[in-house]
Amino acid sequence: MSRYWTQRLGFALLGLITLAVVVPILLVIGVIVVEGMGALSWEFLTAMPFDGMKQGGIFPALVGTLLLTLGTALVAIPIGVGGTVYLAEYARDTWVTRSIRLAIVNLAGIPSIVYGLFGLGMFVLFLKMGTSILAGALTLSIMTLPVIISTAEEALRAVPTEFRTVSASLGGSRWQGIRYIILPQALPGIITGVILGLLRAAGETAPILFTVAAFFLPRLPQSPFDQTMALPYHLYVISTQVPGMPFKVQYGTALVLLGLVLSMNVVATVIRSYFRRRRQW
Amino acid sequence: MFARRRTRSAQANWTEFLIEALIRVLGFSTIGFVLLIFLFLLREGVPILRDVELSNLFGVRWYPTFHLFGTLPLLLGSVLVTVTAILMALPLGVATAVFVREVAPDWARELLKPMIEVLAGIPSVVLGFFGMHVIAPFIREALGAPTGLTVITGALILAYMALPTIISVAEDALDAVPKSFRDAGLAMGATQWQTIWRVVVPAARSGIATAVMLGMGRAIGETMAVMMVTGNAARMPFGLDALLRPARTMTATIAAEMGEVAQGSVHYHALFGIGIVLFLLTFLINLVAASTIFKKQRRGGLR
Amino acid sequence: MVDPKIQIDNVSYAYGQRWVLHKVTLDIPPNSTTVFLGPAGGGKTSLLRLINRLNDLVEGTRMTGRILLDGKDVYGSDIHVPKLRRRVGMVFALPLPLPGTLRDNVLYGPKLAGIRDRSRLEEILERCLRQAALWEEVKDRVDHPAVALSGGQQQRLCIARSLAMEPEVLLLDEPTSGLDPISTRKVEESLFELKQQYTIVIVPHSIQQAARIADQAAFFLMGDLVEYSPGKELFTRPRAKKTEDYVTGRFG
Numbered sequence: 001m002s003r004y005w006t007q008r009l010g011f012a013l014l015g016l017i018t019l020a021v022v023v024p025i026l027l028v029i030g031v032i033v034v035e036g037m038g039a040l041s042w043e044f045l046t047a048m049p050f051d052g053m054k055q056g057g058i059f060p061a062l063v064g065t066l067l068l069t070l071g072t073a074l075v076a077i078p079i080g081v082g083g084t085v086y087l088a089e090y091a092r093d094t095w096v097t098r099s100i101r102l103a104i105v106n107l108a109g110i111p112s113i114v115y116g117l118f119g120l121g122m123f124v125l126f127l128k129m130g131t132s133i134l135a136g137a138l139t140l141s142i143m144t145l146p147v148i149i150s151t152a153e154e155a156l157r158a159v160p161t162e163f164r165t166v167s168a169s170l171g172g173s174r175w176q177g178i179r180y181i182i183l184p185q186a187l188p189g190i191i192t193g194v195i196l197g198l199l200r201a202a203g204e205t206a207p208i209l210f211t212v213a214a215f216f217l218p219r220l221p222q223s224p225f226d227q228t229m230a231l232p233y234h235l236y237v238i239s240t241q242v243p244g245m246p247f248k249v250q251y252g253t254a255l256v257l258l259g260l261v262l263s264m265n266v267v268a269t270v271i272r273s274y275f276r277r278r279r280q281w
Numbered sequence: 282m283f284a285r286r287r288t289r290s291a292q293a294n295w296t297e298f299l300i301e302a303l304i305r306v307l308g309f310s311t312i313g314f315v316l317l318i319f320l321f322l323l324r325e326g327v328p329i330l331r332d333v334e335l336s337n338l339f340g341v342r343w344y345p346t347f348h349l350f351g352t353l354p355l356l357l358g359s360v361l362v363t364v365t366a367i368l369m370a371l372p373l374g375v376a377t378a379v380f381v382r383e384v385a386p387d388w389a390r391e392l393l394k395p396m397i398e399v400l401a402g403i404p405s406v407v408l409g410f411f412g413m414h415v416i417a418p419f420i421r422e423a424l425g426a427p428t429g430l431t432v433i434t435g436a437l438i439l440a441y442m443a444l445p446t447i448i449s450v451a452e453d454a455l456d457a458v459p460k461s462f463r464d465a466g467l468a469m470g471a472t473q474w475q476t477i478w479r480v481v482v483p484a485a486r487s488g489i490a491t492a493v494m495l496g497m498g499r500a501i502g503e504t505m506a507v508m509m510v511t512g513n514a515a516r517m518p519f520g521l522d523a524l525l526r527p528a529r530t531m532t533a534t535i536a537a538e539m540g541e542v543a544q545g546s547v548h549y550h551a552l553f554g555i556g557i558v559l560f561l562l563t564f565l566i567n568l569v570a571a572s573t574i575f576k577k578q579r580r581g582g583l584r
Numbered sequence: 585m586v587d588p589k590i591q592i593d594n595v596s597y598a599y600g601q602r603w604v605l606h607k608v609t610l611d612i613p614p615n616s617t618t619v620f621l622g623p624a625g626g627g628k629t630s631l632l633r634l635i636n637r638l639n640d641l642v643e644g645t646r647m648t649g650r651i652l653l654d655g656k657d658v659y660g661s662d663i664h665v666p667k668l669r670r671r672v673g674m675v676f677a678l679p680l681p682l683p684g685t686l687r688d689n690v691l692y693g694p695k696l697a698g699i700r701d702r703s704r705l706e707e708i709l710e711r712c713l714r715q716a717a718l719w720e721e722v723k724d725r726v727d728h729p730a731v732a733l734s735g736g737q738q739q740r741l742c743i744a745r746s747l748a749m750e751p752e753v754l755l756l757d758e759p760t761s762g763l764d765p766i767s768t769r770k771v772e773e774s775l776f777e778l779k780q781q782y783t784i785v786i787v788p789h790s791i792q793q794a795a796r797i798a799d800q801a802a803f804f805l806m807g808d809l810v811e812y813s814p815g816k817e818l819f820t821r822p823r824a825k826k827t828e829d830y831v832t833g834r835f836g
């Protein structure tokens with residue numbers, strides 16, 4: 001009988017450890033919400049900062065993050081989805097394909113600060129874009145590629161092979177089958193992957209440190225060649241470089257960033273489960 | 282009559298050819314990007330070997346303003362923080378993976394999995410912020426460290442950041458263990474607990490090792506969170522109290538110093554050099570992890 | 585003597601190292617039902633898929649010999665494969681509806697081929713569903729999802745779908761294996777009608793089904809064509825011993 005007691009205790013221990021993993025997550029979110037709530041207001045979100053950032057709002061940082069995310073989407077989605085379609089539908093099992101997969105795994109593992117270095121070296125300096133939204137978005141796009149590719153590939157492979165066979169038997173070319181049946185069926189999964197990739201891009205600081213981020217810009221960016229403020233960088237600076245910054249403002253900024261990222265996460269999850277239930281296969 | 286109906290225009294065939302060509306190019310783009318990144322790092326980082334003697338680079342003092350570019354404190358800082366983090370994350374992660382996959386009832390699993398995804402989504406700067414304002418003071422009070430910005434604070438935050446990776450890969454590894462293994466264990470009269478630890482987990486051990494490696498890769502590459510909580514003192518982390526003292530990682534060094542560095546200066550090259558080291562390290566770790574996965578996929582089994 | 589619609593000339597076929605067809609030669613006359621009979625592993629399905637080149641989608645296979653459609657080699661270098669597949673339609677063993685409505689399913693082929701005219705498409709839709717003996721049952725449900733139909737209806741939908749481009753040849757691979765007897769009978773009835781317009785090659789679900797519908801029958805065993813006879817001869821007076829053993833049920 002003591003074996004079953006070992007099991008009971010063992011399961012309880014595992015449960016406790018899992019709790020030890022999960023509870024801090026709630027703690028982090030909870031603390032930031034509680035402490036940052038007070039700073040949230042319409043003004044906070046839409047006004048420009050002043051008085052050394054200690055007053056006013058975070059509007060330019062918010063706009064900057066949105067612009068960067070948009071830019072990343074514009075570049076990473078076509079390249080990522082195109083590359084995935086190649087891998088899932090056209091590539092044969094050769095060493096070339098395996099190298100491509102290895103390259104993707106590596107891109108996924110490159111530290112974000114190394115992306116920042118690359119962005120600095122290639123886009124800001126070599127291609128002479130200067131610290132700009134363009135340089136930042138391009139850097140973030142390459143960083144986001146592996147995330148998009150791996151989720152999109154999963155989505156494409158999940159579509160039953162039979163559809164491809166049927167389409168071919170009805171006189172469809174490979175591209176026609178992909179365009180009219182496979183891609184539309186994989187679209188929800190692809191969109192989920194894209195959103196997850198973009199939320200990561202929105203929250204990253206290291207890649208934009210040297211490629212686009214400015215601490216204090218009194219006006220909004222006018223062109224892709226301008227610098228911009230961005231939420232993650234803003235949070236970093238006001239919590240580490242500005243003495244006397246009121247805690248409420250810091251927590252408020254953290255809350256906005258967290259809220260942005262978490263809501264994208266929720267949207268992605270909802271899309272995924274909604275379409276999973278409506279699948280016709 | 283049939284012939285006209287059945288012909289797609291030549292233009293349509295041309296468009297399709299172009300589309301397929303474009304897709305092929307995009308497919309190869311990832312290799313291009315990896316090579317490009319490596320090339321650029323080399324371009325800007327290799328000059329350090331010509332600017333500075335090797336003995337300097339392997340020295341123990343990193344004071345760029347005095348032309349001292351000893352990378353050992355940074356390397357050891359990264360290693361110490363990462364290893365400590367993984368030592369914490371390994372039991373946490375494996376236990377959670379086992380719990381979620383083998384023990385938890387369905388309703389609990391539906392709650393736990395999204396939570397872990399949420400953790401994966403929290404930006405590192407936010408976790409660093411939390412660490413700085415909440416964890417560091419706690420460590421300062423509880424363990425008597427002067428500022429609370431220490432190796433162990435960084436390791437703690439890093440452990441949590443690596444957890445989603447470790448948990449999900451470990452879960453996949455557990456998932457891949459065939460049901461027949463579990464059935465066999467139970468059929469021999471073992472309890473579920475015994476089956477888990479004597480049959481399932483050993484069967485999944487290579488997958489779990491991969492999970493840990495990928496987690497380690499994640500941890501070594503982390504920048505903002507460690508930068509905000511490890512205190513950023515580039516000193517050699519020796520001595521028994523190293524865990525309670527500040528240190529500096531390679532990633533934090535680049536992030537903290539690149540902004541003030543003149544393009545083309547020795548310091549600039551040195552930072553890129555560190556970038557090369559980071560690139561190679563994570564490349565190696567991911568290479569090993571990926572080859573285990575590929576080998577398994579091709580053999581179709583788990584051992 | 586009518587020219588054969590399809591000529592299979594000395595065809596051998598291998599998956600990797602394993603040969604599943606050995607030097608098969610037979611002629612398939614037009615406007616009739618030819619049946620490929622035999623136990624599992626005989627190569628019947630592979631042969632079927634070679635005719636519409638569906639096996640092109642599978643890697644690591646080899647074929648020797650020729651397959652001629654109306655005298656032209658189907659594997660010739662000037663053959664446009666999608667066009668070939670519109671002339672040679674196929675129905676599979678399991679009902680495989682495409683995602684979408686019944687209309688989407690039936691009209692998929694025509695739309696891919698570029699047909700846009702609405703009235704033409706409606707015409708095709710009704711014609712095909714009638715030919716598959718499905719029209720009366722679903723005529724007010726054509727815009728409902730195809731997965732809402734029963735198994736038997738879905739399979740008849742697949743038949744309708746394959747008829748949309750008015751192929752000259754129809755290949756069917758155990759089309760009634762998942763169906764109840766009533767649906768099976770309906771499918772066999774429609775096949776009987778169809779053979780007046782099309783050339784049908786079918787791998788039957790059972791020997792009894794083969795005996796019911798065959799105009800010619802070919803018996804395959806382990807990749808060899810053992811016997812090929814007109815009419816019901818294969819069933820009533822088989823020439824080879826192995827054929828006799830199979831049709832009398834001694835193995836299979």
